[in-house]
Amino acid sequence: MRSEDRATARRKLDTRLNPLRDSESLLRPPRGWVKAIREALGMTTAQLGRRLGVSQPRIVALEKAEARGAITLESLEKAAHALDCRLVYALVPRQPLEETIKERAAHKARQRLASTRHSMALEAQRVDAADEDAQLKGLVDRMLQKAGSELWEEGE
Numbered sequence: 001m002r003s004e005d006r007a008t009a010r011r012k013l014d015t016r017l018n019p020l021r022d023s024e025s026l027l028r029p030p031r032g033w034v035k036a037i038r039e040a041l042g043m044t045t046a047q048l049g050r051r052l053g054v055s056q057p058r059i060v061a062l063e064k065a066e067a068r069g070a071i072t073l074e075s076l077e078k079a080a081h082a083l084d085c086r087l088v089y090a091l092v093p094r095q096p097l098e099e100t101i102k103e104r105a106a107h108k109a110r111q112r113l114a115s116t117r118h119s120m121a122l123e124a125q126r127v128d129a130a131d132e133d134a135q136l137k138g139l140v141d142r143m144l145q146k147a148g149s150e151l152w153e154e155g156e
Contacts, residue, residue, distance in 0.1 A: 110136065
């Protein structure tokens, strides 16, 4: 994907996901959504099992698996359908994706400049703080223009 396309994709995803970021109402209940909705509907595990075509103990296991975070999306979708619900699945970034990219670029730029700073100090060629800030900003800007997978390489 080209860098312009990645930037557009980030903006579109941020627009879609930003309203969800602070929504506590979407967090999974401690006992899981299946059990919470089943109980709210007044449906027994046996009744849900019949709707899903599985045994009652399998529903208990399914609810426990969801509470542990060990349920598959396929099983959750089937349970949602049996409860006359729609499964909504999303990864909601803790902050806008654009901010994540900016922070990562700044982190990588500081790493690179620290290495250069160390070498220059050994050669008695220190750079003053204003020049170092300008170098950092320039490097961050160049990294943001690309914003590709190199931002996520570890150990530079």
